[in-house]
Amino acid sequence: MLSLEENLERQIYYREIFPKSTFDAIRKRRPRLWSIKKYDIKLNELKEHGFTNPAKIIISNPEILGRKTGSVKKMIEHLRRRGFDNPVRILDSCPGIFCLSFNNIDRKIRFARRIEYSRFCELIAYHPMLLDLSIKRYFFVARTLKNHKGEIAFSLIYQTQKLMSKGE
Helix, strand or coil: CCCHHHHHHHHHHHHHHCHHHHHHHHCCCCCCCCCCHHHHHHHHHHHCCCCCCHHHHHHHHHHHHHHHCCCHHHHHHHHHHHHCCCCCHHHHHHHHHHHHCCCHHHHHHHHHCCCCCCHHHHHHCCCCHHHHHHHHHHHHHHHHHHCCCCCCHHHHHHHHHHHHHHHC
């Protein structure tokens, strides 16, 4: 059981790392914070794999602290095996992808192949946030791009971003 002192120490530590709104949201979902060592371990793991700003990745995606050591390497390898040339850049640009399951990523890739959208990896490399879309929005974007004869329609990406900012 976590002692009161240890819990207070963790709160003070993470309050300094995360913005107030992020910290408050974390506390609502997670009454027991991660150990202080966990932050340093994950920070070093991200640095080892060549991420440009590992602290920013953790701040924008605190759930990564709950992942096992080695999960970063596994995600990079998974994306590389799926045809992405630079998975570190993709994850660096859109840290939310760390929260996706391998099954979720594979499902989106299978769908792109099923509708014969062959330039999927190129599209994701250009705009990683598309991989982080909800499956409903992803289907919309994939079908629309397919209807444009396989060309990457960047105006559609922009329109999708506008839709995302409006909510589901």
